[in-house]
Amino acid sequence: MFKATVIVKRRPKILDPAGKAVEQGAKLLGFNxxxxxxIGKYIEFLVDTNDKNIAEKEVREYSEKLLSNPIMExxxxxxxxxx
Amino acid sequence: MKLKFGVVxxxxxxxxxxxxxxxxxxxxxxxxxxxxxxxxxxxxxxxILPGGFSYGDYLRTGAIARFSPIMDSVHKFAEDGGxxxxxxxxxxxxxxxxxxxxxxxxxxSLKFVCKDVYLRVENxxxxxxxxxxxxxxxxxxxxxxxxxxxxxxxxxxxEANKQILFRYVSPDGKVENxxxxxxxxxxxxxxxxxxxxxxGLMPHPERCCDPLLGNTDGALxxxxxxxxxxx
Numbered sequence: 001m002f003k004a005t006v007i008v009k010r011r012p013k014i015l016d017p018a019g020k021a022v023e024q025g026a027k028l029l030g031f032n033x034x035x036x037x038x039i040g041k042y043i044e045f046l047v048d049t050n051d052k053n054i055a056e057k058e059v060r061e062y063s064e065k066l067l068s069n070p071i072m073e074x075x076x077x078x079x080x081x082x083x
Numbered sequence: 084m085k086l087k088f089g090v091v092x093x094x095x096x097x098x099x100x101x102x103x104x105x106x107x108x109x110x111x112x113x114x115x116x117x118x119x120x121x122x123x124x125x126x127x128x129x130x131i132l133p134g135g136f137s138y139g140d141y142l143r144t145g146a147i148a149r150f151s152p153i154m155d156s157v158h159k160f161a162e163d164g165g166x167x168x169x170x171x172x173x174x175x176x177x178x179x180x181x182x183x184x185x186x187x188x189x190x191x192s193l194k195f196v197c198k199d200v201y202l203r204v205e206n207x208x209x210x211x212x213x214x215x216x217x218x219x220x221x222x223x224x225x226x227x228x229x230x231x232x233x234x235x236x237x238x239x240x241x242e243a244n245k246q247i248l249f250r251y252v253s254p255d256g257k258v259e260n261x262x263x264x265x266x267x268x269x270x271x272x273x274x275x276x277x278x279x280x281x282x283g284l285m286p287h288p289e290r291c292c293d294p295l296l297g298n299t300d301g302a303l304x305x306x307x308x309x310x311x312x313x314x
Contacts, residue, residue, distance in 0.1 A: 014188070014232065015191070015230075015266075017188065017189045017230075017266075018189060018193065021193050041142075066146065066147075066150070067142065069143055069146070069179065069186060071186045071233070071234075072186045072188070
């Protein structure tokens, strides 16, 4: 069994209105050094196999086909064996 | 034979009944609901993907709905030249499915916008606007994520192929920022595919078909399809 964590981020050139709004909040709180706030998604799940190659393939395809939209997002993942 | 519209119903669709009512009760065509778990399009001539919040808009708008069993049939129907209309969430589903290019970002105001907007009809060389003689249509929008975006090369292609069908404009038809309700690239409100049989638009034509509501501009699009489909 593997535990997968996937982080989906907006591509750098894509506008992130939510990130911009949150950064306005940061300014209001006095965090004047905060720059370039970007909001993404963190997704975790288990992959029920003992074969790391199969697990990797499934995580990658799941991320490409559903968890992210390649037009506006990039993803990265980690896999960790769990018992 | 009367034209038949198939209105797809996803969990979370909420404009399905409006669309059904508009084409059947107001305009007098045949209509049938198509449940997302089915595969049969029941002999529909035109498929409507209605507005709403399919699958709660989780992950991204339209991202999960595109994998519904019915969408395999809709995809094939479209590839064979069948007429497909995606309204609001239906447009977002068509983008996720890849039948139309681009993505929807959150409105630049970060607010849900619900109001009448003015649309300029950019060309008439397609079934959806062929019979529309009015230059500017008044049709309501209601969405939180209607900020159309695509990269420069696709945008150029859309412009060159005349795939941009509607732009947000002033009441007298001028493209200005002030009349763009969501920050859409180049004021884009609706587009069609290269083959010109698939249309996606953020505004809701089904909400302005009944004369009782004081505006029937939306009916012009459905009528145009009906008048030109079997020609």
